[in-house]
Amino acid sequence: MIGIKDLPSAQDASELPIGVFDSGVGGLTVVSALRRRLPEESILYLGDTARLPYGDKSSRTVRRYTQRNVDFLMTRGVKAVVVACNTASALALDDLAYPIPIWGVIEPGAAAAVAATQGKIGVIATEATIRSDAYGRAIRRRAPEIEVLSQACPLFVPLVEEGWIDDSISRQIAERYLAPLLAANIDTLVLGCTHYPLLKSVLRQVVGETVQLVDSAATMAEKVAAELGVRCVAAPSGAAQHHFCVTDSGQHFARIASDLLTQSAVGRSQKIPEIVLELVEV
């Protein structure tokens, strides 16, 4: 971790990129939202593909990985860090002490869910996120009267990685996982893992038209915009530059990254950046 003396002034900091990390590609849903809301901002992305998934690992291990990832982004130079991984946000955010702001996706996701619900929210996420009850706590802190039901969906990430994103088998798996939440008549479903928005079409079929699907990406981007403004470190106008690092050279990243950025582009009109990957050791 770098010391305070190494920190740039607000003016210099404004030109630094925003650091974003995730265990893999899922965090690119957040990158898409940031690009739409803050087109002037450069982004330095780190996908910890050598150690993914985080969602079935212990708090201790997820905390160790998260700290290493933030250290890496700090060393490269960023003005803030967005923890785009729900599992890392749920388990590791409280332990981080750095001289730049670090924002997780749980609070924005909880805020979006509270804004959308009539009173009964379902949360789907990885096992570690569900075990932490981070969404439940964040929602009840805002609105104690809201009922929250949770369901871990450990097969969703591998299904997305396998590319079975609009598929009869994926639908059956979603039906099995969501049955208890639907039986309890949830009106809002939080997609509590950055991979899950890729399964939106299947999830929509399973939950029907009346249940609201909520994820953190857009709310996260609003929060980042507001915070950069308050701190006077918003980027000056000019061409934003995005840089993508991964800890393993797996073949999946580039393919799914392209799917993700295409699927989440507004009206498919947003230009998809060519993804050039730098392999790093963290």
Added chain:
Amino acid sequence: MIGIKDLPSAQDASELPIGVFDSGVGGLTVVSALRRRLPEESILYLGDTARLPYGDKSSRTVRRYTQRNVDFLMTRGVKAVVVACNTASALALDDLAYPIPIWGVIEPGAAAAVAATQGKIGVIATEATIRSDAYGRAIRRRAPEIEVLSQACPLFVPLVEEGWIDDSISRQIAERYLAPLLAANIDTLVLGCTHYPLLKSVLRQVVGETVQLVDSAATMAEKVAAELGVRCVAAPSGAAQHHFCVTDSGQHFARIASDLLTQSAVGRSQKIPEIVLELVEV
């Protein structure tokens, strides 16, 4: 890595455990086979659960992890290492240079398949193992006339981890993966990942009665028995002691370990050892 000067004599070495490592619990199928064939031998097991799965990662990353795991086992003191992970055996075995023998599961698995087949072998494994063509090369080296068809099955490991081991959804996934192999009339199917024997019941339903299912565990145990004899380092008679280390304290290990050791015990009569886990950093 320890130096030659630190190596024990053959007599001392005989009392050391056999080191076995896998990315997770799958290698316990090999432990079961070793316990049956070599009941006097103590085993030191390492499950690298903090970084599993290996099967969708690059050669470079799998090689780095494999070396760290062998270093750990060497530091603890073992007389030989069994690489129970097919992916590590396929990608990393050639690079390892240690003063004790290190055996992978690919060669024993290939030998078992060649012994079983009438001429057309299917291999199912992780993406990394399939991409390496390690089984294809090992089979053709023994019998160039044999036809080998390969299929990566990336969802099988997460299905086993989820505990859906005798399940309609698992069967549909197996049907989809195996369709090209069955259409090509394979007569033998190599379960080229140590997790897959847990799906044997589903796989048997999908391939029918005439296709032979082959895995490395029993052949591996025969090889270890022969090699220890040749090197005069077989254990003296006495109570074997088994020790299990994991790099992450996930909840899955103990549960699946119990399933695996139960399922693979001979006639269910073999005593299942109580699994006490030591959490280590590798």
